[in-house]
Amino acid sequence: MLSPAAVAALILVIGIVVLIVASVPVAIAIGLPSLVAAMAVLGPENAAQAVSQRMFTGTNSFTLLAIPFFVLAGSLMNSGGIATRLIDAAKVLVGRMPASMANTNIAANGLFGAVSGAAVAAASAVGTVMTPKMKEEGYSRPYSAAVNVASAPAGMLIPPSNTFIVYSLVSSTSIAALFMAGVGPGLLWVLACVIVATLLARKENYKRNQVHPTFKQSLIVLWRAVPSLLMIVIVVGGILAGWSTPTESAAIAVVYCLVLGFAYRTIKIGDMGEILLKATRTTSIVMLLIAVSAALSWVMAFAKIPQMISDGLLSVSDSKVVILLIMMFILLLIGTVMDPTPAILIFVPIFLPVVIELGVDPVHFGAMVVMNLSVGVITPPVGNVLFVGSQVAGLRVETVIKHLWPYLIAIIIALFVVVFVPQISIWLPTTMGLMGS
Numbered sequence: 001m002l003s004p005a006a007v008a009a010l011i012l013v014i015g016i017v018v019l020i021v022a023s024v025p026v027a028i029a030i031g032l033p034s035l036v037a038a039m040a041v042l043g044p045e046n047a048a049q050a051v052s053q054r055m056f057t058g059t060n061s062f063t064l065l066a067i068p069f070f071v072l073a074g075s076l077m078n079s080g081g082i083a084t085r086l087i088d089a090a091k092v093l094v095g096r097m098p099a100s101m102a103n104t105n106i107a108a109n110g111l112f113g114a115v116s117g118a119a120v121a122a123a124s125a126v127g128t129v130m131t132p133k134m135k136e137e138g139y140s141r142p143y144s145a146a147v148n149v150a151s152a153p154a155g156m157l158i159p160p161s162n163t164f165i166v167y168s169l170v171s172s173t174s175i176a177a178l179f180m181a182g183v184g185p186g187l188l189w190v191l192a193c194v195i196v197a198t199l200l201a202r203k204e205n206y207k208r209n210q211v212h213p214t215f216k217q218s219l220i221v222l223w224r225a226v227p228s229l230l231m232i233v234i235v236v237g238g239i240l241a242g243w244s245t246p247t248e249s250a251a252i253a254v255v256y257c258l259v260l261g262f263a264y265r266t267i268k269i270g271d272m273g274e275i276l277l278k279a280t281r282t283t284s285i286v287m288l289l290i291a292v293s294a295a296l297s298w299v300m301a302f303a304k305i306p307q308m309i310s311d312g313l314l315s316v317s318d319s320k321v322v323i324l325l326i327m328m329f330i331l332l333l334i335g336t337v338m339d340p341t342p343a344i345l346i347f348v349p350i351f352l353p354v355v356i357e358l359g360v361d362p363v364h365f366g367a368m369v370v371m372n373l374s375v376g377v378i379t380p381p382v383g384n385v386l387f388v389g390s391q392v393a394g395l396r397v398e399t400v401i402k403h404l405w406p407y408l409i410a411i412i413i414a415l416f417v418v419v420f421v422p423q424i425s426i427w428l429p430t431t432m433g434l435m436g437s
Contacts, residue, residue: 008037008303012296026342027285031055031292037299051295058294059287062247063169067162067286069250072279074118076257076267077125082228086111087129089225092218099201101137103194105130105144106151110190113155115231118162119377119385123152127392142403143204145393149400150407151193152385153374156340157186159236160253163340163373165246166290167366170348174363175246176239177434181367184424188417189371192410200406227263231256240432286341293345306350313354320358324419327351328372332412335376339384343373360422363435367425371415378404 015033038047090107097103105126112122127148134144156163159179168175235253238244244252261267300306313323334343348369355365377385380401390400418424429435
C-alpha cells in the first residue's frame with residue numbers, strides 16, 4: 001500500500017510528463033497534477049484552498065514586480081528605435097572583423113539583450129533589421145537566420161536578466177551578485193558565436209564583407225547609441241550602488257525607454273495600447289507559471305520528492321564532477337520542452353541543496369543553470385527564439401536548424417567551461433564584493 005506522499009509523487013511525475021508530451025500548455029501541465037496530488041494528500045476539501053493559497057503566496061513578492069516592468073521596457077525598446085542605433089554601434093565595433101555583418105548581428109544581439117534582457121525581443125528587433133542587410137551583402141538567408149537565433153539568448157545572461165530574478169527568488173541569492181555572475185558566461189556565449197560565424201563565413205567566402213567607417217563617422221554613430229546604452233548603467237548601476245532595488249530600477253527603465261521612444265519619434269501615443277497589451281500578455285504567462293510552480297514546489301516538498309532525488313543523485317556518486325554532469329544533462333533535456341522560468345522554479349529547489357552540499361557556490365550554480373536553460377530557447381520542439389528567428393527570416397524552422405548545429409555545439413562546450421571553471425562566473429561579483437551579500 002502506497003503512502004499518500006508516494007501517491008502524490010506518482011501523480012506529479014506521470015501527470016506532468018503526459019501533459020507536456022500531449023502539448024498541453026505548460027501552466028496547465030504543472031498546475032493540474034499539482035492540484036490532483038494535493039487532493040491525494042489533503043483530501044478534496046482542503047486541496048483547492050491550499051493550492052490557491054500557495055499560488056497567491058508564490059506571486060506575492062515585491063521583487064517579482066521587476067519582471068512586468070522589464071517586460072514592458074523590452075516591448076518599448078522593440079518599438080522605440082533603439083535596435084537600429086545599437087546595430088549601428090555594433091557595426092562600428094566589429095566592422096573590421098572578417099564576416100563583419102555576421103559579427104555585427106552577434107554584437108547587436110549582445111548589446112540589445114544587455115539593454116532589454118529579452119532573447120525573443122533581440123531576435124525579432126535585430127533580425128528584422130539585419131536579415132535584409134546581410135542578404136544585400138551576399139550572405140545566405142539560412143546563414144543569417146542561424147547567426148541571429150544563436151546569438152540572441154546572450155541577453156538572458158548579460159544583465160539585467162529576468163531569468164536571474166526568478167533564480168534569485170527561488171534560491172534567496174543576491175540579484176546584484178547574479179547579474180554580475182552572468183557577464184562572463186554571456187560574453188563567452190557571444191565569443192562562441194563569433195568563432196563559429198567567422199569559420200563558417202570563411203568556408204562560404206563571406207570574408208570580403210567588411211565595414212570601414214571613418215573615425216568621425218564612428219564617433220557620430222557611437223554618440224547616437226549612448227542614450228540607449230546608458231540604460232544599462234542606470235539599471236544595473238543603480239542596483240549595484242544600492243540606490244535602487246531591482247523593481248525600482250525596472251520601473252526607471254520603463255520611464256527611460258518611454259522618454260527615448262518619444263525623443264526618437266518612433267513611439268506615438270496611439271502605439272501605447274498595443275505595446276501595453278503585448279507586455280501584459282507576456283507578463284501574465286510568466287506570472288501564471290510562477291504561481292503554479294509555487295504550488296508544485298509545495299506539493300513536492302510535502303511528498304519529499306526533492307529529498308528522494310537528492311538521495312538518489314548522491315547514491316550514484318559523491319563526485320562533484322559526476323553530479324554536475326548529470327544535472328547539466330537533465331537540464332539540457334528539460335530545456336528542450338520547458339521554458340527557463342518553470343524549469344528554474346521546479347528544478348532549482350531540488351538540485352540546489354545537493355550542489356551546496358558538494359561545495360558549489362549558489363551564485364555559480366545560478367550562472368550555469370541560466371546558461372544551460374538558455375540553450376533550450378533555440379532548440380526544438382519549443383524553442384521560442386528559434387521560431388521567432390525563423391519567422392523573421394521567412395524560413396522554415398527545419399531549414400534554420402540545419403545551420404544552427406555548429407553554434408549549438410560551440411555554446412554547449414562554452415557551457416561546460418562555465419560549469420567547471422567557476423571563476424568565469426564568480427570572479428566579477430567577488431571582485432565587486434557582492435558574494436554573500
